[in-house]
Amino acid sequence: MSRARNDILISAFLVLLLLWVVWEARSWPFRTRLFPWAIGFPVLALAMIQFGLACWKAIRERSYADAVHTHGEPVEKADAGRSGHQARLEVPTGEEAGVVLDPKLERQRTISISAWTVAFALGFYLFGFKVGSLLLSPAFLRFQAEESWKMSVFYGLGIYLFFLVAFELALGTPLPSGVIATSLGLQSFDWYLVSPILNIILGR
Amino acid sequence: MLEAFLSGLLDVFAYPTFLLMLLGIAAGFVVGILPGIGSPGAMAIMLPFIFAMKPLEAFAFLLGMYAVTATTGDITSILFGVPGEVVSAATIIDGHPMAKHGEAGRALGAALMSSLVGAVIGAFTLAAAIPIVTPLVLSFKSPEFLALGLLGIAFLAVLSGESKLKGVLAGGMGLVLAMVGLDPQENIERYTFGLVGLWEGVGLVAALVGLFAIPEIVDLWVKGTGIAETQVGKLGGVWQGIKDTFIHLGITLRCSMIGTFFGLVPGVSGALSQWVAYGHAVQSASDKSRFGKGDVRGVLGPGAANNSGIGAAMIPTIAFGVPGSATTAILLGAFIIQGLQPGPKMLTEKLSLIFSMVWLIVVSNIITVMVCLIFLNQLAKITHIRGALLIPALLTLVFLGGYADTNSYLALAITLSFGVVGLVMVHQGWPRPPMVLGLVLGPLIERNLFISYEVYRFGFLLRPIVVVIIVIALAVLFLPNIQEMVIRRSALKEKAVVASEE
Amino acid sequence: MSSFGKGGPSHIPPAVFNATLGTKFKVVTGYEGGAAQRLAVKNKEVQGFCTTFQTIMSVAADMFEGPGACCKVLIVAGSEVENHPFLKGVPAAEKLAEKLGKGKDDLALLRATHAINRINLPQAVAPGVPQDRVQALRRAFEKAFADPELRAAAEKMKMDLSPKTGEEVSRIVQELLSTPKPVLARLKEVIQ
Numbered sequence: 001m002s003r004a005r006n007d008i009l010i011s012a013f014l015v016l017l018l019l020w021v022v023w024e025a026r027s028w029p030f031r032t033r034l035f036p037w038a039i040g041f042p043v044l045a046l047a048m049i050q051f052g053l054a055c056w057k058a059i060r061e062r063s064y065a066d067a068v069h070t071h072g073e074p075v076e077k078a079d080a081g082r083s084g085h086q087a088r089l090e091v092p093t094g095e096e097a098g099v100v101l102d103p104k105l106e107r108q109r110t111i112s113i114s115a116w117t118v119a120f121a122l123g124f125y126l127f128g129f130k131v132g133s134l135l136l137s138p139a140f141l142r143f144q145a146e147e148s149w150k151m152s153v154f155y156g157l158g159i160y161l162f163f164l165v166a167f168e169l170a171l172g173t174p175l176p177s178g179v180i181a182t183s184l185g186l187q188s189f190d191w192y193l194v195s196p197i198l199n200i201i202l203g204r
Numbered sequence: 205m206l207e208a209f210l211s212g213l214l215d216v217f218a219y220p221t222f223l224l225m226l227l228g229i230a231a232g233f234v235v236g237i238l239p240g241i242g243s244p245g246a247m248a249i250m251l252p253f254i255f256a257m258k259p260l261e262a263f264a265f266l267l268g269m270y271a272v273t274a275t276t277g278d279i280t281s282i283l284f285g286v287p288g289e290v291v292s293a294a295t296i297i298d299g300h301p302m303a304k305h306g307e308a309g310r311a312l313g314a315a316l317m318s319s320l321v322g323a324v325i326g327a328f329t330l331a332a333a334i335p336i337v338t339p340l341v342l343s344f345k346s347p348e349f350l351a352l353g354l355l356g357i358a359f360l361a362v363l364s365g366e367s368k369l370k371g372v373l374a375g376g377m378g379l380v381l382a383m384v385g386l387d388p389q390e391n392i393e394r395y396t397f398g399l400v401g402l403w404e405g406v407g408l409v410a411a412l413v414g415l416f417a418i419p420e421i422v423d424l425w426v427k428g429t430g431i432a433e434t435q436v437g438k439l440g441g442v443w444q445g446i447k448d449t450f451i452h453l454g455i456t457l458r459c460s461m462i463g464t465f466f467g468l469v470p471g472v473s474g475a476l477s478q479w480v481a482y483g484h485a486v487q488s489a490s491d492k493s494r495f496g497k498g499d500v501r502g503v504l505g506p507g508a509a510n511n512s513g514i515g516a517a518m519i520p521t522i523a524f525g526v527p528g529s530a531t532t533a534i535l536l537g538a539f540i541i542q543g544l545q546p547g548p549k550m551l552t553e554k555l556s557l558i559f560s561m562v563w564l565i566v567v568s569n570i571i572t573v574m575v576c577l578i579f580l581n582q583l584a585k586i587t588h589i590r591g592a593l594l595i596p597a598l599l600t601l602v603f604l605g606g607y608a609d610t611n612s613y614l615a616l617a618i619t620l621s622f623g624v625v626g627l628v629m630v631h632q633g634w635p636r637p638p639m640v641l642g643l644v645l646g647p648l649i650e651r652n653l654f655i656s657y658e659v660y661r662f663g664f665l666l667r668p669i670v671v672v673i674i675v676i677a678l679a680v681l682f683l684p685n686i687q688e689m690v691i692r693r694s695a696l697k698e699k700a701v702v703a704s705e706e
Numbered sequence: 707m708s709s710f711g712k713g714g715p716s717h718i719p720p721a722v723f724n725a726t727l728g729t730k731f732k733v734v735t736g737y738e739g740g741a742a743q744r745l746a747v748k749n750k751e752v753q754g755f756c757t758t759f760q761t762i763m764s765v766a767a768d769m770f771e772g773p774g775a776c777c778k779v780l781i782v783a784g785s786e787v788e789n790h791p792f793l794k795g796v797p798a799a800e801k802l803a804e805k806l807g808k809g810k811d812d813l814a815l816l817r818a819t820h821a822i823n824r825i826n827l828p829q830a831v832a833p834g835v836p837q838d839r840v841q842a843l844r845r846a847f848e849k850a851f852a853d854p855e856l857r858a859a860a861e862k863m864k865m866d867l868s869p870k871t872g873e874e875v876s877r878i879v880q881e882l883l884s885t886p887k888p889v890l891a892r893l894k895e896v897i898q
Binding site for chain 3 (some may be wrong): 255341342343344345346386388389390391470520524525526527533536540541542543545546547548549651652654655658659
């Protein structure tokens, strides 16, 4: 999907979102409603302007593409040549950073890492940070990054030990054990195994 | 006064004060590097340990920790694009691109040295401000806080870079997102979807780590390389970064003053001052083309501002018992535990202790810089490790950071959601700093707008300090355009002269 | 009067005093916490604030004595006033209401709001916890508060340790829960 078309979708989404924001505030008391409307309406106006500009840009890009296709002549792009005095406040990625990627590969990798990011969040929610990272880090390294089993397992153990030593032992602030352990009435999945070992080591 | 100033310095090096300061520095080092586990949380955890200590020992421990966290928070911002502290977010904008270009050492050196310069300036401001602190802090009331918020809005446009409309729109969305939660006037739920976890808002830390860190992690995997894509050699080294601090001393000093000013004003946190400092660094540069792509000045500005705010934030805390930030609120608790009552009496009866605090901030920052210099080159090498090996640790730290802010599982979802937003913004060229600034400014503006109106009606617009700040805000907004117009006019004139000569 | 937000402990007493005693406090909400409320008084943005005596003694005593003194206590919620130099000549709200000839409804409202203030930092367990454990926890708290080390630390922090027993707190809670519905309705109206 072209960047121009994405811009249209994003702007349209923002317009709809902001319409909801101002609509939702209509039944609130005056003092509660004032700031949402004072900000919401101007931002909605800006979003509409952005939507209009995005549509106009998309139309221009289409006519440029048509002109090139018909005449085979380069047509000067309206936004070519950024001013040297303007700052660009975003991290350059991909091509701009000098790394050239096949778009299909880029899309594939983006989807896979996004799925793993969601998996990590879900894992921490279900199993807590200690056990979650013990399970997910080796899984990512082995099955996605194709690292060796040895590296993957040691890495996972390393993160687990970091949580155990830094948070539970040093700071005395145990991290939550995840929704599954809590709903089963367990302190945590690893507590029954680790606690006796710690008692022996620390002479408790 | 001079006697107290000097005895304060000697007291810092006495046993066990010095040892406790070193312990605090070590703890602060670890805490600063862990994203989201900020200095407020760490200091709250350490508070019980100070019951058995004497006042100077307790503050040596706590201030050693506090002084270091802002500096070390910059390390993860630069290396991984993950803000180690809320006040280290602006460092990502140029610091992380520098790391990607193989200049991680330079960025780290610049962050460290500018932090030291800022800390020294902030600490000595604390010392110098003692005679005048009362009228200085009391002159800031709700209208002045509101005006500072509006000054922040003016910087939205600066932080928008090339795409001004997108930037201002992102900032506007930040302001809208800041409204999520209970409204400060009537305690009515706004945009919370009935979730109690959203009553306090979306959470700045969860939003920050999601917005900045997750897109970087995705990019790291997609590229398939390490964080650094190129090798730069000596030019990318730590010493170059240290030299840069003195080459661009003007920016370092001015941004230190910005951080000091915002630190002095209670209730206006370092989360705002870092962006104002960054915006100033951009605006004051004649060639802005490298900002956002790895301009060392974009690291110097926020680095100096963060640490200079530390000493300055102590001023309202000590003089009035009004904490300037979450961390100084914890320090206020430490004062109470030690039986010290903040107020005018402290400024006269405990002068030596106050000067010891000044020296503690200075000395702990010097020690931090010296220790970091030993490790920085090694730390910079992390940028050459395979991305796949860094990703699980980074994802863990990111979600931990988001969770630690509110201790709620909802924060995981919020971090993820902002991650998606950040990805889309990066892909489509929407600047993210304005959104963060909007999130920071929203509560400040709304709260102070209502109070100003309730107490002063529209008369608050005529207060002298408010007028000065609004004039500065207008200058921030329109001066660059006026400058550009003047440059264009003189260029046209030159062209006309050359044409007529021909 | 500076206040945090509607329905909070710094908002309810002045609102109730306006409704029962005829005071004319204008409560300005939105101040972020006690420190911001006190700063607003110090810099003369507002003329007063509502807080606990505990807070005054631990962080705000300088506002009532010494070179930075800018405040005096106007009225204390409840029926009794502690013996302290800051509170000399200060009336208790319920006594003042009786003196002014206010009705039973006004007194009931004052008592209901003060009940909340009589319990500071309560420690509670979930419903269904066996009574013997509740008793064990209560006795442990009483022992802790009688500990000389704890009392010395509290004195150092200028904190007044006047703990109530679990039984006393339960009694106050029952009192609060048995507040007549009309009084609660009036309280809700007053807070709005």
